[in-house]
Amino acid sequence: MLLIWHVTIRYFGRFLLLALLFFNNANTSFGQPTDFIVLAVGDFTTDTVFANIRCNRTSLKLVKGASYEMIATGQWQDANFEPTDANGFVGFTKAMKRGNFLKPMNCENYMKLLARVGRKKIAVGTHFILQPKRSGRLVFIPNDATFFFGNNSSKLMVTIKRLPKKTSLSTDR
Numbered sequence: 276m277l278l279i280w281h282v283t284i285r286y287f288g289r290f291l292l293l294a295l296l297f298f299n300n301a302n303t304s305f306g307q308p309t310d311f312i313v314l315a316v317g318d319f320t321t322d323t324v325f326a327n328i329r330c331n332r333t334s335l336k337l338v339k340g341a342s343y344e345m346i347a348t349g350q351w352q353d354a355n356f357e358p359t360d361a362n363g364f365v366g367f368t369k370a371m372k373r374g375n376f377l378k379p380m381n382c383e384n385y386m387k388l389l390a391r392v393g394r395k396k397i398a399v400g401t402h403f404i405l406q407p408k409r410s411g412r413l414v415f416i417p418n419d420a421t422f423f424f425g426n427n428s429s430k431l432m433v434t435i436k437r438l439p440k441k442t443s444l445s446t447d448r
């Protein structure tokens with residue numbers, strides 16, 4: 276009898292622990308922060324995007340089908356090349372041309388500002404209106420070659436504003 280009681284207590288404890296863990300995670304994606312910001316129509320926020328960081332994770336969650344205007348200001352720099360704005364520049368050295376395939380978006384300029392929502396990458400540049408096809412966290416990426424982010428410097432400021440739903444410039448490419 277004592278043994279049955281002991282086993283019951285032991286496994287009930289484990290069950291309770293698992294149940295607590297499950298319900299604690301039930302409202303979130305596993306491993307994701309719980310404090311995502313979802314902009315209401317008309318709201319905006321400004322994020323800093325660093326040139327030497329590949330994945331600049333924002334705390335914004337974009338909503339499928341909503342429209343977001345993104346305006347990037349400032350200049351950032353790849354190595355010792357001329358600083359550029361969020362539109363970046365065409366790679367002009369041999370190494371840059373060879374390294375095109377190492378960029379997150381091969382056909383876009385070096386140091387162009389990119390956004391990623393889920394797995395989808397989008398070229399943003401200095402001004403873009405994005406209508407995501409899936410909801411997800413907004414991540415910004417400088418379009419530089421993988422392994423070559425360390426020599427980048429400075430940062431951009433990106434303002435993200437949620438627009439009214441009917442916007443003619445629909446552009447999740």
Ligand SMILES: [Ca+2]
Pocket residue numbers: 353354419420423424425426427
């Ligand atoms: Ca670089």
